[in-house]
Amino acid sequence: MAPRSHLPAIMSHLVSPIGYLRSCFKEKFTIPRQPQLAPAARGVLELLPPFDQGQAVEGLEQVSHVWLLFLFHQALEEKPRLKVRPPRLGGNRSLGVFATRSTHRPNGIGQSVVRLDKVDAGRLWLSGIDLLDGTPVLDVKPYVPYADCLPQAHNAIAETPPLAIPVDWSEPARLQAQAHAARLGEPLVELIGQCLAQDPRPAYQVPEPSRRYGVRFWDVEVRWHYPRPGRIRVLEVLPA
Numbered sequence: 267m268a269p270r271s272h273l274p275a276i277m278s279h280l281v282s283p284i285g286y287l288r289s290c291f292k293e294k295f296t297i298p299r300q301p302q303l304a305p306a307a308r309g310v311l312e313l314l315p316p317f318d319q320g321q322a323v324e325g326l327e328q329v330s331h332v333w334l335l336f337l338f339h340q341a342l343e344e345k346p347r348l349k350v351r352p353p354r355l356g357g358n359r360s361l362g363v364f365a366t367r368s369t370h371r372p373n374g375i376g377q378s379v380v381r382l383d384k385v386d387a388g389r390l391w392l393s394g395i396d397l398l399d400g401t402p403v404l405d406v407k408p409y410v411p412y413a414d415c416l417p418q419a420h421n422a423i424a425e426t427p428p429l430a431i432p433v434d435w436s437e438p439a440r441l442q443a444q445a446h447a448a449r450l451g452e453p454l455v456e457l458i459g460q461c462l463a464q465d466p467r468p469a470y471q472v473p474e475p476s477r478r479y480g481v482r483f484w485d486v487e488v489r490w491h492y493p494r495p496g497r498i499r500v501l502e503v504l505p506a
């Protein structure tokens with residue numbers, strides 16, 4: 267077996283992006299912790315040559331979902347971590363890195379099952395994504411329900427999806443979001459509702475009603491606050 271110190275040279279020869287994702291998520295804050303939690307989260311995988319030729323995606327139109335293997339390019343670290351603190355456990359309990367889906371991991375490889383909405387030569391139109399804009403994608407594989415869906419499987423650390431919290435809208439914010447949605451041709455109102463319902467605030471922060479939070483989706487900036495803990499009100503949706 268090659269010693270670990272020899273691997274980077276071999277890997278850089280063998281592993282390189284097959285494309286980059288153009289995603290609704292322009293920053294890490296508010297990206298759901300897993301795919302499928304925000305079905306309105308959309309993006310386009312732009313394939314690089316030679317995979318931008320139609321032949322590379324022939325047959326994929328028969329598939330509803332694909333696995334994306336990708337690089338957590340904004341979380342790459344020199345020193346491998348053995349234990350991590352998953353946000354799901356409130357950020358104050360640590361677990362072995364291999365027991366989690368943390369972005370801080372050896373080789374920085376992520377994997378997500380996402381919906382394949384449309385296939386063009388050189389472009390895959392995806393939804394239900396949990397990937398940052400500009401993410402380098404290493405491979406795409408069809409989801410195979412009989413092998414990939416295991417009804418008897420369990421995971422006591424993450425048995426159910428995170429609890430969603432109610433999201434209210436100020437009337438101006440809703441109108442602003444609807445106008446930007448029409449301009450972008452994107453389900454922006456749903457995207458904002460689905461992502462904020464995941465309560466993106468760090469678990470250790472007590473959300474004072476006076477504190478404003480903000481994030482960018484596509485080319486708009488969304489601002490909100492917590493009128494009381496466990497409830498979000500969207501205040502503004504402005505051009506970023």
Ligand code: SAM
Pocket residue numbers: 294295296297298299300301337338339340341367368369375376377378379396397398400401402
């Ligand atoms: N489904 C994937 C997996 O299990 O490997 C990702 C799970 S990871 C917990 C999800 C988080 O990764 C998102 O909330 C987002 O903050 C972060 N993320 C997404 N794309 C990233 C990227 N390219 N670089 C760094 N972090 C990223």
